[in-house]
Amino acid sequence: MSSSGESNEERDIVRFDLFELKDVPGKGKGLIATQEIQPGTCLISEAPLFTTAEIQSSDTERELVRIIKSLPRDSQRAFLSLHNNNPGREPFSNIVRSNGYPLGPSSDVGGIFVKIARINHSCLANTQQAWNTGRNQETVYAVRNIKKGEEITIAYTIGGTSAERKSRMKQFFGFECRCELCSRSGKQLRTSDANYTRMAELDDSIGDSGRVRKTPEKALSDCRELLDLYRKEKISDARLPRLYYDAFQICIMHGDQARGREFALRCAKEWTICQGNDSEDVLEMLDYADFPSSHGGFGGSMKWEQSIDAIPRGKTEEEMEKWLWRLD
Known part of the structure; x- marks a missing residue:
């Protein structure tokens, strides 16, 4: 139950x-698939x-004690059973820091989700978590095929x-990552490592609005x-739709509604x-x-001006890819 009694x-x-929920060597408890799970399957949707x-004063630890005491006993036990990366002083605050998720990418409000908190980390996770505003819940969806007996993971x-990932994990979560990656x-x-370094470089270049405005061909390239590198590294999480959104923005900035539509659909x-x-x-x-x-951002220039009606018909998949990425 929530602290409001609902x-x-x-x-x-x-x-x-x-x-x-099973014992996982070197990790404590974890979630293990009991059957094959397909991409797009909702595993958890949790309020x-x-x-x-709900914190009402600057004394965070005292406020958390108040909030936890207001919960039913089983919810109190569930919270106290969660991992604490920094045991010692301020135990309640550190449990929240260790397990909290923001309620959306730009939210400064975090929530505790005791079921999702049981999912261990992997740098090449097979699920994606996200806040669903309509449901007021944190969701976890499979983003690739998960085999029976495979651990369910979140990044x-x-x-x-x-080395950089291991350093962050040690600093913020208190353990050394030994995931597949x-x-x-x-x-x-x-x-x-070379692929991940290049991915970071490409991501920075794509985010350079001046470069996108002046040389959209290079930005789309x-x-x-980056998409090719994602495929090589078997990345299928939220980075993939964000990449397609970047490609969408590049096209519509220069008036290309045809390619913009195709990238929006992807x-x-x-x-x-x-x-x-x-x-x-x-929905957006x-x-x-x-x-x-x-x-x-539509029409900053009309260099590539095309209506939606300009989407070609009757092309093979290979021909369509060449058209979409302006390779023809």
């Missing part, structure tokens, strides 16, 4: 038919046990070389190269896998697919 259990979706918006942090060695590790498809078809991101991108010119 039952979370009646609203939560927890697919216990798809996974179970917060409480949120940091606590993404990007950077293996960080356990690579030799040539495989060097190749992966960067998106294509973005919506990937967001659906990551967040479900009722997420704000999906479907609107942009119908009306690309409604985006605030």
